[in-house]
Amino acid sequence: MTGFRTWLMRSGMGGVLLLAILLALVFPLVLDIFRLNLVGKYLSYAFVALGLVMLWGWGGVLSLGQGVFFGLGGYGMAMFLKLEASDPITTKIQSTPGIPDFMDWNQLTALPAWWEPFRSFPLALALLLTVPTLLAFVIGFAMFKRRVGGVYFAIITQAVALILTVLIIGQQGYTGGVNGMTDLKTLMGWDTRTDHAKYILYFINVALLILAIIVCTWIQKSKLGTLLLAMRDKEDRVRFSGYDVANFRIFAFCLAALLAAVGGAMFTLQVGFMSPSLVGIVPSIEMVIFAAVGGRMSLVGAVYGSLLVNYGKTYFSESFPDLWLFLMAGLFLGVVLGFPDGLAGVYMNRIRPWVIARFSGRKAAEPIVASAQPMHRADPPPTSEASLPPGIQGQRI
Amino acid sequence: MSNTDFVLAVEDLTVSFDGFKAIDKLSLYVDKNELRVIIGPNGAGKTTLLDLICGKTRASHGSIKFKNHEMTKMAEYRIVRAGIGRKFQTPSIYENLSVFKNLEVSFPRGRSVFGALAFKCDEPVKERVRTVADEIGLGTQLQTEAGLLSHGQKQWLEIGMLLMQDPELLMLDEPIAGMSVRERELTAELLQRICKGRSVIVIEHDMDFVKQIAHKVTVMHQGKILAEGSMEQVQSDPKVIDVYLGH
Numbered sequence: 047m048t049g050f051r052t053w054l055m056r057s058g059m060g061g062v063l064l065l066a067i068l069l070a071l072v073f074p075l076v077l078d079i080f081r082l083n084l085v086g087k088y089l090s091y092a093f094v095a096l097g098l099v100m101l102w103g104w105g106g107v108l109s110l111g112q113g114v115f116f117g118l119g120g121y122g123m124a125m126f127l128k129l130e131a132s133d134p135i136t137t138k139i140q141s142t143p144g145i146p147d148f149m150d151w152n153q154l155t156a157l158p159a160w161w162e163p164f165r166s167f168p169l170a171l172a173l174l175l176t177v178p179t180l181l182a183f184v185i186g187f188a189m190f191k192r193r194v195g196g197v198y199f200a201i202i203t204q205a206v207a208l209i210l211t212v213l214i215i216g217q218q219g220y221t222g223g224v225n226g227m228t229d230l231k232t233l234m235g236w237d238t239r240t241d242h243a244k245y246i247l248y249f250i251n252v253a254l255l256i257l258a259i260i261v262c263t264w265i266q267k268s269k270l271g272t273l274l275l276a277m278r279d280k281e282d283r284v285r286f287s288g289y290d291v292a293n294f295r296i297f298a299f300c301l302a303a304l305l306a307a308v309g310g311a312m313f314t315l316q317v318g319f320m321s322p323s324l325v326g327i328v329p330s331i332e333m334v335i336f337a338a339v340g341g342r343m344s345l346v347g348a349v350y351g352s353l354l355v356n357y358g359k360t361y362f363s364e365s366f367p368d369l370w371l372f373l374m375a376g377l378f379l380g381v382v383l384g385f386p387d388g389l390a391g392v393y394m395n396r397i398r399p400w401v402i403a404r405f406s407g408r409k410a411a412e413p414i415v416a417s418a419q420p421m422h423r424a425d426p427p428p429t430s431e432a433s434l435p436p437g438i439q440g441q442r443i
Numbered sequence: 444m445s446n447t448d449f450v451l452a453v454e455d456l457t458v459s460f461d462g463f464k465a466i467d468k469l470s471l472y473v474d475k476n477e478l479r480v481i482i483g484p485n486g487a488g489k490t491t492l493l494d495l496i497c498g499k500t501r502a503s504h505g506s507i508k509f510k511n512h513e514m515t516k517m518a519e520y521r522i523v524r525a526g527i528g529r530k531f532q533t534p535s536i537y538e539n540l541s542v543f544k545n546l547e548v549s550f551p552r553g554r555s556v557f558g559a560l561a562f563k564c565d566e567p568v569k570e571r572v573r574t575v576a577d578e579i580g581l582g583t584q585l586q587t588e589a590g591l592l593s594h595g596q597k598q599w600l601e602i603g604m605l606l607m608q609d610p611e612l613l614m615l616d617e618p619i620a621g622m623s624v625r626e627r628e629l630t631a632e633l634l635q636r637i638c639k640g641r642s643v644i645v646i647e648h649d650m651d652f653v654k655q656i657a658h659k660v661t662v663m664h665q666g667k668i669l670a671e672g673s674m675e676q677v678q679s680d681p682k683v684i685d686v687y688l689g690h
Contacts, residue, residue, distance in 0.1 A: 269553050269562035276537045276548055283535040283601075286497060287549050288523035288608065297556045 061346040062259055069252045079241045086248040086316045088356035089255055091116075093309025095336040095348035096258055097302030102334070103342035104271060105298035106278030107195060111203030112306045112333045114210050115178040117325030119307030121214075121221070122174025124320035125164040127230035127238075128222075129157075147229070152219030161220075167234055174311055175304060182303030186296035193292070204327055211326040226321025230314065238315060251312045258305055259345045265301070266345075274298060306333075339381045341390025350389055447511065450475050450612055450642045451496070456505035458495060465491045467666035468505070473612070478638040480645045480653045483663035484686060489646045490532065492663070493614050496644075497529040498522045509612065524554070528610035532617050534597035536604065538590030542581050545589050545600055546572045549607040571607065579603040579633065595626035599633070606637060613637070614644045619652055631655045 053059070073085055094112045102108045134144040142155045149157070163169045185206065189199055214221045222228075230238070237243060265271050277284040277291050285291050314320045323329070332355075340351020358377055362370035385392045451473040458466045465488045473479050481489050494500040496507055498519040507514045514522055523529075537545050550571060553562030576582045579599040584592070589600060598618055605613055618634070619627045627649070634643065634656050647653050653660060653674060660677045662669040670680045677683055 265560065268560050269548065269564075270556065270559040272540065272544055272548050273559055275539065279539065280535050280537055282499070282531065283537070283604075284548075285519050286499075286523055286529050286531075287604065288520050288551060288554055290518070290520045290555075293556050294559070 058263065062256065062263070065259075065346050065349060066252070066256050069255070070249065074245070074248070079244055082248055083244045083316060084356075084360060085353070086244070086251050087313060088353050089248075089251050089349070090309045090313035090316060091333060091336055091356060092255055092349040092352035093258060093312070094302075094306040094333045095340060095352045096255075096262055096345055097305035098334060098337035099342055099345050099348045100262055100265070100274075100305075101298045101302040102337060103344075104266060104274040104278065105295055106274075107295055107298065108200045108334070109203045109299065109302065109330075110200045110327070110334060111205075111207040111330050112302065113325045113327070113330035114203070114207050115182060115303040115306035116310040116313070116329070116333070117210060117214075117320070117322070118178040118181065119174050119310030120314045120320040120324065121227070121310070122164070122170055122177065122307070123311040123314040124227040124230060125161060126167060126170035127233060127314065128227045129161070129165055130234070131229055131231045146222070146227070148222040148225070148227075149219055154219050158220055171311075175307055178303045178307040178310075179300050182300045183296060186299040187292075190292035190295040190299075195295075204330065207325065207327050207330045211322045214322040214325065222321075224322060226319055226323070228319045228321075230318050233315065239318060244316065247312070247316050251316065254308060254312065255349065258308070259349070262301075262345050270294065270297070335378050337388075339378065339388055341388025341392075343387060344390030344394075347388055347390030347393075354389070447472065447508070449473060449508075450477075450510060451644075452506075452508040452511075453492075453496070454506050454508070456492075456495060456502055456507065458491065458500060458503050464666050466495065466502075469663075469666065469668060471661065471668065473642050473644060475642060476639065478634065478643045478645065478656055478658045479661060480647055480657040480659075481661045481663060482647060482650075482653060483669070486665075487663040488666040489663055490616055491666075493529060493616055493644070493646065496522075496614065497527055499529075520554075523608070523610075524551070526611040528605035528608055528613045530598075530601050530605055530613075530615045530618060532620065534594065534601050536589045536597055536600050538588070540589055541586050542576065542589055542592070542600060543572055543585040546575055546603055546607050549604040551608045575603045575606045578606065578636070580629065595622045595630075598622065599630070602633065602637070610641065612642050612644070616646045617648065618645060619647065619649060627652055 069085075069089070074082060077085065094116050097115075098109070098112060128146045132144065132146045137143045137145070137147065137150070140147065140150040142150055145154060145157050163173060185203070189195075189202060194202070215224045217223075232238060238247065273284060273289060273294055277289070277294060281291055310320075310324075313324070336352040336355050337348050338351070339355050340349065341347030355374070355377070359370070359374060362373045366373060381388060387395065449472040451471070453469060453471040456466055456469045456471075457464060469488075469492065471492075481492070483489050491500060495502050496509075496514070498514065498517060502515050505515070509522075509525055509527060512525065514525070514527075517525070537548070540548070547564055547568060550568050552568070553559045572585070573582065576585055579602060581587075581592075581596060581600060581603065584596075589597065592600060598621075602615065602618065615634075619630050622630060631652060634645065637643065645656065657674055659672065660674050661671045662677055662680075662683050664686050669686065670677050670683050672680075
C-alpha cells in the first residue's frame with residue numbers, strides 16, 4: 047500500500063485516479079441520465095482541452111481553430127450515422143430514397159462519391175481520425191517550417207475555422223448546411239438515443255478520456271515533453287542543439303487535432319447531431335477558455351476546466367437567460383487575471399503547499415518545474431569562492 | 444573553392460542587410476585544436492560572423508566550409524549535427540528545468556520526434572551528464588533548477604550543454620560577460636581544457652582574458668579582417684591601435 051502511495055505521488059497519477067473515480071463512479075451515481083449525458087457532452091470538449099494543454103501549454107503554440115478538428119471528427123461520425131439513418135425504407139417518401147434527407151431537399155439524386163467510405167464503420171472511424179490529423183500536418187508543415195508562430199499562427203488557424211464554417215454552410219447539399227446533420231439514430235443497428243446507450247457512451251467517453259490523459263502524461267514525461275517545454279522558452283537554443291523545432295511543433299499540433307477529433311466523434315454520438323455552430327471561431331475560442339480556466343499546464347486541470355466552464359454555461363443560461371454571457375465572460379476574466387495558471391495553478395501553488403504544511407510539518411512543498419510563468423524567486427546568489435562546488439575548486443592552480 | 448586541411452574555412456563571405464555589408468568579403472581559417480579569439484569594436488560584425496557559420500543568418504555570397512563540407516545552404520540543425528556548437532551572448536538555458544535535464548536534453552541522441560518519444564535516459568547518458576557537470580563545476584547541483592543558478596554558472600551550463608554534443612567546432616559569444624574576476628579565471632581554465640581535441644572560436648572584449656586564452660587573435664573592423672596573429676603582433680599593429688586599442 048505504501049508502495050502504491052509513493053507511486054501515486056511520484057508519477058502524478060493521484061490526480062488522474064481521483065478524476066477517474068469522480069467521472070466513472072460519483073457522477074453516474076449522483077446524476078440522473080439527463081445531467082450525466084450533459085457531463086458526457088462536456089467531457090467530449092475535454093479532449094480538445096487536453097490537446098490544447100499539449101499544444102499551447104507545453105508547446106507554446108496557441109491554436110484558435112481547434113473547432114475545425116473537433117468538427118471534422120464530429121462530422122465524420124455524423125456522416126456514418128446519417129447514412130445508417132437514411133436507409134431506403136425510412137426515406138421512401140423522398141424523391142431519391144436511400145440518401146440523407148438534406149441531399150434530397152437540395153435536389154441531389156445520388157450519394158456523392160466521397161460519402162461512400164462512410165457506409166463502413168471501420169473506414170469512417172479511420173477517416174474521422176486521420177483526416178483531421180492530416181489536415182493538421184499540412185497546416186503545421188506549411189506554418190512551422192516557415193517559422194510562423196505566435197499571433198500569426200493563431201490568426202491563421204482562426205481563418206481556417208472560418209473557412210470550414212463557410213464551406214459547410216455553403217455546401218448545403220453535401221453537408222446539411224447551417225442545420226448540420228440531425229436525426230441520427232443508430233450505430234450499427236444499436237439505438238444511441240436510449241438511456242441505456244447514453245450510459246454506455248458516457249463510460250466509453252470517460253475511458254477514452256482517461257486513456258488520453260495517460261498517453262499525454264507519458265508524452266510529457268518523455269524527452270519529447272521536455273523538448274516541447276524547452277523550445278517554448280528558448281527556441282533558438284533547441285534549434286542550435288541539433289533539433290528540427292518545426293517537426294516537434296507539427297507533432298504537437300497533430301496530437302491536439304487527433305484528440306479534438308476523438309472528442310468531436312464522442313460529441314456526435316452522445317448529443318446526436320453535429321452542426322457548423324460547433325466548428326467556427328466562437329466555439330474554437332471557447333475551447334481555449336476551457337484549457338485556460340483549468341490550467342494550461344495541467345491535463346487533469348483541463349478536464350475540470352471543461353466541466354466547470356460548460357456547467358457554468360448551462361447553469362447561467364438556465365438561471366439567468368439574459369445575463370449568462372456576461373457571467374461567463376466574468377468567470378473567464380476573473381480566472382485568467384486572478385490565476386494565470388488556472389485552477390491547476392491555484393491548487394499547485396496555494397492549496398497543495400498549505401495542505402502539505404498543515405499535515406506534515408517536515409515536508410517542504412516541491413517546486414513546480416513546469417509552470418507557465420516563471421515562479422518568483424530570490425535573486426541568484428553571488429558566487430563566492432567558498433560556495434564553489436568541488437569540481438571548480440579542484441581546478442585551482 | 445579548394446579543399447583545405449582546416450576545420451573551418453570561410454572564404455569570400457559577404458552578407459548585406461538592405462545594402463549595408465555587415466560582413467564584407469571575409470576569409471577566415473581555423474585549425475584543429477586551435478583556440479581563436481575574435482575581437483573588434485562594436486558593430487564590427489563579430490556576432491554576425493558566428494550567426495553565419497551556425498546558419499542563423501544566411502550569407503549573400505561566399506562559402507563556409509566545415510571539414511570541407513559546404514555549410515551555407517544547410518538547415519541549422521544539420522549544421523549542429525555536423526559538429527558545430529554555438530553559445531549565445533546572453534546565457535540561453537532552460538530556466539525551468541533542472542541542471543541535469545538541461546544537459547540531458549542536449550545529449551545527441553533521440554533528435555527526431557519519435558526518437559525523442561522513445562529516448563531513455565540510460566547509464567551512458569547519465570554518466571556523460573555527470574562527467575560534463577563535473578567539468579563545468581556543477582557536479583553537485585544537478586537537481587538545481589537552472590534558473591536559480593548564478594549568472595556565471597548559467598554561462599558554464601550553456602557551455603556544458605554544448606560539450607554534451609561533443610562538437611568539433613565550438614563557438615562562444617562573450618562567454619565571460621558579466622562574470623566576476625574569479626569566475627573569469629575559472630572560465631579561462633575551462634576553455635583551455637575543452638579546446639583539446641576540438642577547435643574553439645571565442646568572441647571577447649576583455650583584453651586580459653584574451654591574452655590568457657588566445658592561441659591566435661583575429662581583429663575585425665567594419666565587416667572585414669583588420670589583422671590576424673598572436674596577441675603581441677596584433678597589439679603592436681598600428682592599424683589595430685588606430686581603430687580599436689588606441690582609445
